[in-house]
Amino acid sequence: MVPVRLNDVAHRRFDPLKGSWVLLASPHKNKRPRQGHKEAVESGDKPAYDPKCYLCPCNHRANGVRNPQYTGTFLFENDYSTVRMDEGEYDTDTCKKGASSWLQLTLPGLIMADSLQDCASGLLRAEVVIGRCYVLTYSPNHHYTISDMAPEEVLAIIEAWTTVYARYLSPDNPVRRSTTSISSHGPSFGDETTSNTTNLRYMQIFDNNGEIVGCSNTHPHGQIWITSSMPDEVRLELAQMSKYRKDHCGRHLLEDYARLELDRKERVVWQNDGFMAICPWWAVWPFEVLLLPKRHIRGLVDLNKAESLQFAEAILHVTRSYDNLFGMTFPYISALHQAPLNGTEAEMNSSYLHMHFSPPLLLPSVKKFFGGYELHGEPTREITPEAAAAFLRHSGTQLPVCADNLKAAQPQSQKGAVLVGSPDGVFCRGGTSTWWERVLRTSRWVKLWLF
């Protein structure tokens, strides 16, 4: 258990994955009255097919291409890719010359032109990024979310990710030796992968789920960006994991962390034989979840069939827990991190597959904002990860329940519930209760913000 004294005081927690800190201000910050902007809760009413949706089967996309009558997942290259394989060469002299002229005009005689050239090469750096962006629809059903799906349907998404990852692995990547075990049920590719892909460094899989996180289309889908550069967040994590492995006789940071959390249990949301979902010690977002395999897995191609299904069940459980706890289709951003497409053997062996879930909401109608302290100081969070884990743990594994049912079941005597983080994960003040009563009270508390 976390010492009670720690939760009674504002404190910082260290994030070993990024080497950064997060400030837990929960004991004091949650006593503030909440006023001001509240987010509109998204309506759950969507048709199974939307004739205006550019991702539904047989509909035309913006570039005029017609989608096939697909029945499972559907992969296509993004019509408005952020990066392209045919990007032009970058003229590295442009910034240097511009900087020299400006400084010479402004500070005549103070800095010599040669020195300015040196400054520019260090201070005005840029590099070209090439790559390819894909869209992966998860289902032909427009109204679905992942939490509505069967484990086998989520497994099909993982198989599609695995197929794309295997296709873009560098030929000499040691991880590639595992690719013989991948499923043959993945998506088909066009001719685009025949171009030279050896310079591609990383494949980022992510999902912006919900209008509040900027998703422009509510059809269930995610994105896959493949780039010649290593995204900065991944670079930081890989550097930290490599250092830990070097400093701890080859042990892995996330494997050790998974063992520690299984022993402590207080931040574990759910687990099966192969995977565990936790609210990490260093979580920034109120209901942030980290999904970890229990054994060292470098990338998707290391998963065997049973583990892929366990991974699917874990993803399904996390999304259903969100929906159940809040009585709505809960928005989140998710991202999968794994071994790079191209890199050294040391980098591959230091990599550890994991998935981040970062929901932006504290309550259904209250968004967590990054203000001046968070943006220019360090992140803060309002409730403890132990409290968030307890609520997600008790939110149920069934299909999302109806919020109105929860409201009707709420005893009147529990009015006036107040958001309070505490060591045993109870938000509401006063009395003892079963876990189910706590969930009902939470739902009651959630409804206070809805109406």
Ligand SMILES: [Zn+2]
């Ligand atoms: Zn659609």
Ligand SMILES: [Zn+2]
């Ligand atoms: Zn990560």
